[in-house]
Amino acid sequence: xxxxxxxxxxxxxxxxxxxxxxxxxxxxxxxEDQLExxxxxxxxxxxGYVNLALLTDGLRAEREQNITIDVAYRYFATPxxxxxxxxxxxxxxxxxxMVTGASTAExxxxxxxxxxxxxxxxxxxxxxxxxLGIPHIVVAVNKxxxxxxxxxxxxxxxxEYSDFARKLGVDDLTFIPxxxxxxxxxxDESANMPWYHGSTLLHHLEHVxxxxxxxxxxxxxxxxxxxxxxxxxxxxxxxxxxxxVRPGEQILVLPSRKSTTVASVDTFDGPLDEATAGDSxxxxxxxxxxxxxxxxxVRPLNLPTADTEIDATICWTSEQPMEPNTQYWxxxxxxxxxxxxxxxxxxxDVDTLHRDEVKQFELNDIGRVHITTAKPIxxxxxxxxxxxxxFVLIDPHSNATVAAGMIRSSVRTVDDLPEADTEEELRxxxxxxxxxxxxxxxxxxxxxxxxxxxxxxxxxLSGSGKSSIARGLERRLFEAxxxxxxxxxxxxxxGINGDLGFTPEDRTENIRRIGELAxxxxxxxxxxxxxxxxxxxxxxxxxxxxxxxxxxxxVFVDTPLEECERRDAKGLYARARRGEIAHMTGISSPYEAPxxxxxRLETVGRDVDDVIAELLxxxxxxxxxx
Amino acid sequence: MREVAAQFERPVLLFSGGKDSILMVHLARKAxxxxxxxxxxxHIDTGHNFPETLEFRDRLVADTGAKLHVGxxxxxxxxxxxxxxxxxxxxxxxxxxxTLLDTLAELKADVALGGGRRDEEKARAKExxxxxxxxxxxxxxxxxxxxxxxxxxxxxxxGEHFRAFPLSNWTxxxxxxxxxxxxxxxxxxxxxxxxxxxxxxxVLLAESEHNRLLPGEEWEERTxxxxxxxxxxxxxxxxxxxxxxxxxxxxxxAARQTERxxxxxxxxxxxxxxxxxxxxxx
Numbered sequence: 001x002x003x004x005x006x007x008x009x010x011x012x013x014x015x016x017x018x019x020x021x022x023x024x025x026x027x028x029x030x031x032e033d034q035l036e037x038x039x040x041x042x043x044x045x046x047x048g049y050v051n052l053a054l055l056t057d058g059l060r061a062e063r064e065q066n067i068t069i070d071v072a073y074r075y076f077a078t079p080x081x082x083x084x085x086x087x088x089x090x091x092x093x094x095x096x097x098m099v100t101g102a103s104t105a106e107x108x109x110x111x112x113x114x115x116x117x118x119x120x121x122x123x124x125x126x127x128x129x130x131x132l133g134i135p136h137i138v139v140a141v142n143k144x145x146x147x148x149x150x151x152x153x154x155x156x157x158x159x160e161y162s163d164f165a166r167k168l169g170v171d172d173l174t175f176i177p178x179x180x181x182x183x184x185x186x187x188d189e190s191a192n193m194p195w196y197h198g199s200t201l202l203h204h205l206e207h208v209x210x211x212x213x214x215x216x217x218x219x220x221x222x223x224x225x226x227x228x229x230x231x232x233x234x235x236x237x238x239x240x241x242x243x244x245v246r247p248g249e250q251i252l253v254l255p256s257r258k259s260t261t262v263a264s265v266d267t268f269d270g271p272l273d274e275a276t277a278g279d280s281x282x283x284x285x286x287x288x289x290x291x292x293x294x295x296x297x298v299r300p301l302n303l304p305t306a307d308t309e310i311d312a313t314i315c316w317t318s319e320q321p322m323e324p325n326t327q328y329w330x331x332x333x334x335x336x337x338x339x340x341x342x343x344x345x346x347x348x349d350v351d352t353l354h355r356d357e358v359k360q361f362e363l364n365d366i367g368r369v370h371i372t373t374a375k376p377i378x379x380x381x382x383x384x385x386x387x388x389x390x391f392v393l394i395d396p397h398s399n400a401t402v403a404a405g406m407i408r409s410s411v412r413t414v415d416d417l418p419e420a421d422t423e424e425e426l427r428x429x430x431x432x433x434x435x436x437x438x439x440x441x442x443x444x445x446x447x448x449x450x451x452x453x454x455x456x457x458x459x460x461l462s463g464s465g466k467s468s469i470a471r472g473l474e475r476r477l478f479e480a481x482x483x484x485x486x487x488x489x490x491x492x493x494x495g496i497n498g499d500l501g502f503t504p505e506d507r508t509e510n511i512r513r514i515g516e517l518a519x520x521x522x523x524x525x526x527x528x529x530x531x532x533x534x535x536x537x538x539x540x541x542x543x544x545x546x547x548x549x550x551x552x553x554x555v556f557v558d559t560p561l562e563e564c565e566r567r568d569a570k571g572l573y574a575r576a577r578r579g580e581i582a583h584m585t586g587i588s589s590p591y592e593a594p595x596x597x598x599x600r601l602e603t604v605g606r607d608v609d610d611v612i613a614e615l616l617x618x619x620x621x622x623x624x625x626x
Numbered sequence: 627m628r629e630v631a632a633q634f635e636r637p638v639l640l641f642s643g644g645k646d647s648i649l650m651v652h653l654a655r656k657a658x659x660x661x662x663x664x665x666x667x668x669h670i671d672t673g674h675n676f677p678e679t680l681e682f683r684d685r686l687v688a689d690t691g692a693k694l695h696v697g698x699x700x701x702x703x704x705x706x707x708x709x710x711x712x713x714x715x716x717x718x719x720x721x722x723x724x725t726l727l728d729t730l731a732e733l734k735a736d737v738a739l740g741g742g743r744r745d746e747e748k749a750r751a752k753e754x755x756x757x758x759x760x761x762x763x764x765x766x767x768x769x770x771x772x773x774x775x776x777x778x779x780x781x782x783x784x785g786e787h788f789r790a791f792p793l794s795n796w797t798x799x800x801x802x803x804x805x806x807x808x809x810x811x812x813x814x815x816x817x818x819x820x821x822x823x824x825x826x827x828x829v830l831l832a833e834s835e836h837n838r839l840l841p842g843e844e845w846e847e848r849t850x851x852x853x854x855x856x857x858x859x860x861x862x863x864x865x866x867x868x869x870x871x872x873x874x875x876x877x878x879x880a881a882r883q884t885e886r887x888x889x890x891x892x893x894x895x896x897x898x899x900x901x902x903x904x905x906x907x908x
């Protein structure tokens with residue numbers, strides 16, 4: 001029978017413990033004595049119903065605070081599958097526990113309270129789940145009973161979360177409307193929501209594809225222990241991290257780079273014809289080599305990266321803040337070496353996904369660093385191989401595990417372009433062309449300009465005031481010494497986009513080219529100001545996708561149509577009203593206002609300088625300008 | 627288990643005579659085959675054992691060629707380290723914590739492997755595979771090392787030690803299914819038999835020299851088996867006719883009581899297990 005490990009995350013009152021209690025209760029995984037204890041406790045607390053949450057709230061402290069404070073593991077089974085639940089808390093100070101619970105999970109359930117909708121916490125859970133490479137995410141919209149089983153409310157939440165999840169690159173996202181308290185759509189189908197035609201939560205958990213993320217291609221065997229009962233036998237014991245191995249195959253041992261042949265793949269129950277990812281075996285070789293714990297056995301033509309400089313995302317899990325010059329122990333597979341944190345690139349604000357410049361990390365911080373190790377480690381990128389791409393840092397004095405890390409790449413070959421993958425997906429590419437790294441990377445350019453590069457994208461109706469504001473802003477920035485570029489509609493439509501008209505298709509192509517232009521100027525280290533009506537949400541999102549998170553600022557210049565038409569500086573509205581312009585936004589062509597722009601500006605009855613001053617403050621708050 | 631052997635210098639395997647510890651010995655044999663099990667077996671003897679347990683223990687030790695060390699609670703009592711409880715079924719469960727810590731110190735053990743599982747009890751659900759104990763053998767549930775992926779941190783300062791729980795993610799059902807699959811021999815106590823018991827607070831206590839009757843109670847013979855085996859004074863039997871592994875598995879599948887439901891020591895208070903764990907109990 002196969003096994004699904006999943007994590008659950010939710011905010012304090014989203015009903016997570018109740019959901020788990022419900023799953024256990026409805027799958028008959030709760031025993032009478034447990035149920036009795038819970039009934040007793042519910043009565044003592046004066047609750048009018050059996051509080052299923054009490055089943056899972058293990059430790060006394062959390063019973064007192066009414067919240068879950070650590071990772072708790074729960075087990076249940078159905079005739080189809082066995083399940084391990086890693087129940088992790090939702091509030092910020094326990095991010096490290098969420099990382100712990102998620103690190104071995106294949107599926108994450110994110111709970112959203114239908115009354116509250118998508119909160120920052122729901123986004124944080126999604127972000128952490130995707131960061132840890134959990135392939136399946138289920139968003140359980142809970143407490144549907146409290147919103148009158150409203151399909152509209154459910155759709156609204158699903159749409160909002162889908163938008164957010166798209167940014168994270170989640171492969172498999174499923175929404176299920178439930179009531180954990182009453183049991184609707186948890187194990188049994190809901191009679192209250194006939195409009196929902198999908199699976200119940202348990203049905204989904206029973207049928208989701210498991211093991212799909214396992215790497216079955218790249219053979220990696222970290223040597224864990226050498227079994228040597230006598231002079232005649234020497235077995236290298238360990239678990240196959242990924243790929244497969246058979247007797248007779250050529251292998252290479254790292255770091256010695258000596259090659260030999262597999263003589264046998266042994267177990268207590270006899271030798272095997274093949275061992276695959278997850279199997280614990282002992283390998284014997286035809287030649288006597290000096291192999292010890294921490295070495296890695298691989299195939300000569302399929303090598304991991306071996307390096308002492310790594311680029312990684314880490315989550316700080318210790319109360320003691322990071323110390324830049326401390327030698328930590330780095331443990332990756334079965335290998336351990338001393339390591340320094342060389343450079344902190346940025347911290348990710350898990351609520352906004354913005355990148356903050358910080359010098360060091362504190363408890364629950366997540367971000368990107370460069371690490372130098374004393375001995376080389378053998379690794380693959382975390383997204384390709386969870387087993388060989390993960391590591392922990394250990395404090396040399398307290399021996400506490402201070403960080404959990406995921407390797408992005410070797411520092412030497414990295415191009416500082418974290419969004420490279422999405423870029424390739426979004427952008428058309430000419431045939432026979434291969435992406436080449438930027439010659440001078442962004443941090444180097446930013447070091448020269450003395451400020452961060454960014455794209456500030458102004459959207460709004462024609463006549464809303466975008467250009468006036470952007471022009472004033474650019475002048476202020478330029479005078480302060482910043483490297484800037486302003487891209488304006490009328491300019492790009494001379495020349496580069498001169499071949500385009502104003503049909504919806506041409507507008508989309510117009511914005512696509514401008515997005516690319518902005519990305520190029522961004523790469524040069526500039527603060528790029530773009531002022532385009534850009535009426536379609538999808539087009540703007542696409543432009544955003546070309547820029548790293550936190551560096552794209554959408555500014556919605558929110559001036560009502562009547563006011564724009566009253567201003568009508570270029571006389572366009574008047575012409576459109578007379579029917580002389582075919583696709584005039586606001587008149588004969590739609591404008592899709594941004595749903596959650598970084599900045600929204602109102603202009604009616606205000607002085608331009610006043611609006612610019614406000615904008616500067618907001619940009620400073622976002623960390624775009626100093 | 628291999629990870630424990632690799633990261634620690636003086637590992638011991640705690641052997642209670644129960645199914646989980648028998649399973650642990652079996653797994654250790656598999657992990658290090660064809661070499662011998664590199665762990666010293668340690669039995670903390672409360673003196674309140676079922677005779678069947680000791681017999682089985684000695685036979686298993688002889689079969690595997692492992693070494694056995696017995697830590698005696700009676701010796702701790704005699705040495706004045708602990709004081710016996712009063713009452714009709716004086717439990718030595720609390721007392722064995724002291725003996726355990728003394729024994730580990732005497733052996734200079736830096737890690738003790740146990741058969742604890744997270745499904746047994748709420749406080750255990752938060753245990754790590756590698757569980758750090760301070761110099762006083764105490765567990766701090768709020769200050770545990772995060773255990774991410776399969777990376778286990780067994781680094782320790784002198785005087786500190788670890789408990790390691792390789793069966794953390796197993797359930798009672800997993801244990802029985804594995805025992806059946808692998809054909810592991812189990813003590814007769816787990817299988818249905820006739821025995822004199824007395825029902826007290828919903829728990830069936832077996833007749834033995836250590837359990838005394840309260841006024842108004844009488845021994846009565848019933849068909850029972852044990853779901854866990856520990857100190858005879860606090861391990862309750864369940865009425866059962868399951869006499870083969872398959873019947874036990876069917877019974878476990880249908881069971882509506884946790885196996886620890888028969889343990890009167892857990893019933894003493896809602897947070898009893900957590901308190902004992904903080905003091906150093908397994």
